[in-house]
Amino acid sequence: MVGAVGGGNCRVEGTSITTLTPSPIMLTECHLRLASTYQVAVYIEDSNNRTDGSLYFLKTVTQPGFSNGFVVMPMVDGNVTVVTLQFTAMQPMGKAWINIIPFSLASLALRTIRSSRSTLLLSCTCSATPMSVMSEQNSMGADGCRLSDVMIDGTAKEFALEYCSLAYLADYALMVYVAGAAGHDDGILAVARFVTPSSNQFELDPSVASGITTNGASISLTSTVPGKLWAFIAAQMWALGGTACRHIGVPATAQLQTLSLSGCSLTHSQTYHAFVYVEDDSGLGDGTLSEPIDFPVPGSSIFVTNPSVFGTPTQTTVAISFESPTLLAGLVWALVGTQEDMAKLDSVSIKVGIGAICRINGQAISSGAHTESISGCTLARGTEYALRVYIEAGGLPGTMSTPTPVLVPTSNGFAEAPTASSPTQTSVDLSFRTLGAGRSWGVVVASADVGLVKVTTIKAGTGAINGVCKVTDQAVPNTNVNMMSFSSCNFVMGTTHKAFLYVEDGNGLGDGMLSGPVDVVLPPSNTFDVAPFEERTPTADGAAVTLTPALNGNLWAMITSDITAKTLAEIQAGTNAMGGASCLAVNVAVTGGISYTHAFSSCSLTAGNTYTAHFYVED
Incomplete structure (x- = not known):
């Protein structure tokens, strides 16, 4: 059977036909390709075997898909x-x-x-x-x-x-x-x-192995396999220096090795990048180039430690200390200014004095430890400034310090922060302890007015609750615990107010310290000894609720069709309340410690719905 697919079970040869009744023929193990068209060839003849029968072709299409995945x-x-x-x-x-x-x-x-x-x-x-x-x-x-x-x-x-x-x-x-x-x-x-990986790599990544100078430095590395390497220092991808400042095709040993780079003619206070390339011995350029290796060249003069403020700065003078190991004669520039201005300085602008409130301008220094004084300052107490110092030697680029905070202390301050005690509806006491004798001011404001409190407003007494909840220019005789009492405040109960204290020395220059806000927490004027509860099952007409107030006072109540909490004003006004006046409690007198049952009636409630009763009690 020429061209037939599959094995022996995928064909039928010379099978006798003994009946005219159709009979099925099963072809198996044909190994057909999916999504393909085949022809099934059927040939029949009589029993005389003379090859004079009929040939039929039946088209069949295999199912689409993939035979594997x-x-x-x-x-x-x-x-x-x-x-x-x-x-x-x-x-x-x-x-x-x-x-x-x-x-x-x-x-x-x-x-x-x-x-x-x-x-x-x-x-x-x-x-x-x-x-x-x-x-x-x-x-x-x-x-x-x-x-x-x-x-x-x-x-x-x-x-x-x-x-x-x-x-x-x-x-x-x-x-x-x-x-x-x-x-x-x-x-x-x-x-x-x-x-595929490179022909050679770094077992130990290249790094600077010795101190960097303007002459150069050493780089250590270990390659994965023996081969060749190249190394140089670059500025804008151009190799610097002469032949001693680069290595070209030297052996890579696959062991720790150190490459010396010298005669590089580098500039002080500049950062360069060194590169190392390593490959195998084939020379096909299929190796590994290192990441850029930072090569910061120190300034002509450097700081052993960052400059610091020496002692306590005053409004007119700031003393600084630093140490420089330079062996050359050098110069120092030092500026005090705002933090914002000092953050912008570079070696040029510090020499010009941009942003300086006071400064040292190109003063000669020698090697070793130094304590210098910056005078002529006009600094405000309690305000944080910044110090920048720049040193150089031999007229070559030097080193700029990072910003150092400068803070002139206030003329007085708090040894212990103020605390509130014994708040009532009309008064509150604040205790505090200062760093020295002087004068004090205080004010209690609403929480929403905290951002308005400043030294000038507290000394003027503006913003006080009811205009009278303040203390003005009270003497602070010593550093013991002092007390400041506020009266006639008429606080809103159940609310937190904010108190501030300000202290300074006795010179009246407004250069003291303002405290942070102190919470003055007023409890509610009345509350419930026994919270409201249903006395009996509510009806469409209304409900009965029993409660016990803590103190003598007045009660407001209403029923609403939602569960959202209501404000004092909404309860007193009966906002969105069910029913009419008989379904409210308005300014009902109650007695402290005595149970009270309020009957809501004519509320027009609907059976099966959920309602909420809201209660407010005050003294």
């Missing part, structure tokens, strides 16, 4: 020696073809599936096809670098490809094609992209 897409881990891959096919029986081609031949249209082991895994709708993979077209290496017609099942598989003759730092595609057991081109082709 991937449960786990191929994952690859490759170098120039061995490429290892793993995948899991979908079918319990099938075949696989695996080979490696240059990625450029498989990269027309690759759809990302996911990422694993830093390798991009892709399904392929590209120039490579199942047939090109099955025919090993463009495949790399010898027989050990490709697998063809390999039987697989639905379990995880791992293969190692060898003798692939791959180049370093090259981009490849691992082609994996899986099909059903028939081995047609109706399966799934996937590609796992990988890039």
